[in-house]
Amino acid sequence: MVSGTPTQRIMALDPGLKLGRHLRFDWFDLTDVDRIDFPEGVESATGELLYALVSIARPRTILETGTRMGIASRYLALALGDHVEDGLLITIERCGYCFPIAAQKFREQGFDDIIWAKQGDSRSFDPTEAFPDGQTKIDMLYLDSEPQYRYEEFQRYLEYLSEGALIVIHDMVSLHCRQFHGVPEWLQPMIESREVSALSFPTDSGLTVMQYRRKDWEK
Numbered sequence: 001m002v003s004g005t006p007t008q009r010i011m012a013l014d015p016g017l018k019l020g021r022h023l024r025f026d027w028f029d030l031t032d033v034d035r036i037d038f039p040e041g042v043e044s045a046t047g048e049l050l051y052a053l054v055s056i057a058r059p060r061t062i063l064e065t066g067t068r069m070g071i072a073s074r075y076l077a078l079a080l081g082d083h084v085e086d087g088l089l090i091t092i093e094r095c096g097y098c099f100p101i102a103a104q105k106f107r108e109q110g111f112d113d114i115i116w117a118k119q120g121d122s123r124s125f126d127p128t129e130a131f132p133d134g135q136t137k138i139d140m141l142y143l144d145s146e147p148q149y150r151y152e153e154f155q156r157y158l159e160y161l162s163e164g165a166l167i168v169i170h171d172m173v174s175l176h177c178r179q180f181h182g183v184p185e186w187l188q189p190m191i192e193s194r195e196v197s198a199l200s201f202p203t204d205s206g207l208t209v210m211q212y213r214r215k216d217w218e219k
Helices: 006-013 044-057 071-083 098-108 147-160 188-192
Strands: 061-065 088-093 115-119 138-143 161-170 196-201 207-212
Touching (some): 006 044, 006 071, 044 071, 044 138, 061 071, 061 147, 071 098, 088 098, 098 115, 138 147, 188 196
Parallel strands (some): 061 088, 061 138, 088 115
Antiparallel strands (some): 196 207
8 A cells, every 4th residue: 555645645656647736737747748638637735635525524425527637536536445435436527538548547546446437428427327236326526527517517416416415616716706607596595595505715726615405404
């Protein structure tokens, strides 16, 4: 077992990967012209935060949209392996170039027993095809596909969320940021009734964490 921080452990498994605390073009070694993954993932500060969220909340099933090169996937899977018995990460990526690269990384680095990966459209994906026997709910939803799809994905998977599930949206500096065109009409009443609560973190690209509480939850 490789020791160290989650970032150090991921880099040890993938020596060609150069992760940094900040997400900018100096994040990777751009002298390697064969590297195409420099803009495709999370900065290590956000990856460490994702790891911490999983280690504390201990979700049994995580659904990730926007696998890209599988960097965030590996932080999430590492945390599941360390802290959650029989934890599962379901990840979906629509890009036909990125997906096979990420899938190969998962196989080579020993994540096959934790990560269930598929190429497809996150807006129409049925997560039940990946659920193990007896599992019917998503305990953590991590949204990192195209920004214009993320609220649509949230609404798409709402019915599958468990009580107390976490919804984590990358690149969102606040609920009202212009990149996401503000809070959609269907979500506003849920926020006002505290069915959904939110906290934003000032990472380089922004990260907002919500928690979903069903209306019949004990107040």
